[in-house]
Amino acid sequence: MILQKIFKFRTCSLNIKEADDKRKFFRPCLLHSIKQCTAPCASKIGKNEYKKITTDLIKFLRSKRSTILRQLKKQMAEAAEKYEYEKAAMYRDRIRLIERLDRRGTPDEHVQPEVFAADPTEALLQLRKLLASNQPVRIIEGIDVANIAGAEAVGSLVKFIDGKPFKSGYRRFKIKTVKGIDDYAMIAEVCRRRYKYALRGEELWPDLVLIDGGLGHLHAAEEAFREMNAPTVKIASIAKKKELIFLQGRSKPLKLPAHSPVRKLLQYVRDEAHRFAQHYHHILRSKTMTGKKS
Numbered sequence: 001m002i003l004q005k006i007f008k009f010r011t012c013s014l015n016i017k018e019a020d021d022k023r024k025f026f027r028p029c030l031l032h033s034i035k036q037c038t039a040p041c042a043s044k045i046g047k048n049e050y051k052k053i054t055t056d057l058i059k060f061l062r063s064k065r066s067t068i069l070r071q072l073k074k075q076m077a078e079a080a081e082k083y084e085y086e087k088a089a090m091y092r093d094r095i096r097l098i099e100r101l102d103r104r105g106t107p108d109e110h111v112q113p114e115v116f117a118a119d120p121t122e123a124l125l126q127l128r129k130l131l132a133s134n135q136p137v138r139i140i141e142g143i144d145v146a147n148i149a150g151a152e153a154v155g156s157l158v159k160f161i162d163g164k165p166f167k168s169g170y171r172r173f174k175i176k177t178v179k180g181i182d183d184y185a186m187i188a189e190v191c192r193r194r195y196k197y198a199l200r201g202e203e204l205w206p207d208l209v210l211i212d213g214g215l216g217h218l219h220a221a222e223e224a225f226r227e228m229n230a231p232t233v234k235i236a237s238i239a240k241k242k243e244l245i246f247l248q249g250r251s252k253p254l255k256l257p258a259h260s261p262v263r264k265l266l267q268y269v270r271d272e273a274h275r276f277a278q279h280y281h282h283i284l285r286s287k288t289m290t291g292k293k294s
Contacts, residue, residue, distance in 0.1 A: 004031075006097045007057045008038045011136065012204060016040055018047050027203040030139065030161055030169055065098060072098070120163020123261035127208070130254075130262060131234050131247070137207040138162055140265075142273035143194075143221070144212035145175070145186040146281040153178060154284060155190035156277035159206070160269050172280045184220035187211060191224040199228055211237040212270045215253070218246045238270050 004011065012029065028039035038045040038053065045053075060068050076091035128137045140160045147153035159169030173193055178185040191209070198205045211217045218237040225233055237246045244253035245266060256263040 003057065003060075004036050006094050007053050007060070008036060009053055009057060010037050010040060011138070012041065013135070014041050014204075026201070027197070029204040030159065030166060033168060034161060034166065060098075069095060069098060120261070120265055123265040124163055126260075126262045127265065131208065131236070133207065133234060135207060137234075139204075139206040140208045140210055140269055141169075141194075141206040142210045142212065142269040143187060143190050144270070144273040144277040145183055145190065146274075146277040147175070147181065147183075147186070152281055152284040153186055154277055154280045155186060156273050156280060157190065157194055158269065158273045158276055160272075163265055165272060170276060172276065174284070183213065184216055187213070187217050187220045188224035188227075191221050192228060195225070195228065195230065195233075199230055205231065205233055208234045208236060210266060210269050210273075211235065212240075212273050213237050214239040214244070215246050218248070222248065236266070238266050240270075243267065 011031070016023070023041060023043040026042040028037070028042040028044065031037040032039040032042070032044065038050060040050050072091050072095050076088050076095065079085075079088035079091060124137050131137065138161060142158045142160070143155065145153065145155045153175035155173035155175060157171040157173075159166045161169075171194065173190050175186050175189060177189050195205070197203050209221060211221050214237060218235060221235050221237075225235070235248055238244070239246070239253075242255070243263065244255060245263070246253045
């Protein structure tokens, strides 16, 4: 992940063709938004320029850091002399990130172990094994709904990248098609409205969709994806009462230890989706009570 921040290479398996004009209309995934990918999928970078990035990455992996740093500093100076300030800034950022690699601590040095316990990397590795995913789990989207007796029903979606909240990816939905109290139908509506863009090929699917709830909520999301003829999507749910985790294809839920990194991460995503849904619900209720239009 650190190397991706430095070189911004893609990690997806999309079949990208240079002659495909439709790429100009493709919506890149959020790794591009957080500046961890140059988005060749959406024609944000040319073939030759992207090839230069991969070549630089290979050189980095095969060379000493001191050699690479000298080369980058030379390239930064040359770019600045040519008034190519954007390119010079790119080299500057690479230099800073590479130098930062040498300053990272370990539990055996001068950093307390608690700092590393909060690192979601281990949680994501364990989660990948748990889901039996052939791809790294990097993007998780959490979904929840909120209502009181069916009134002012809303849905929320939160997005986590590499185990951390990505606030720009949060979405909220005012439920339109469900009357009365039916959380399952509300979950299904949020799924259909959220993932219609991915179904059109305008953006990528997340690595995991996490539903706040139990087995019924999981089945509601699964049914929504079936009705959409969606590709295979990893879905899970986590119930608040006993913190049980439900996975597709498993008849019995998982009960992970309280200290489990996976459990902590899924609870974090679930609680954030719940908080965001409740916040929007309170906004709509306040507007209704004061007579304001939503």
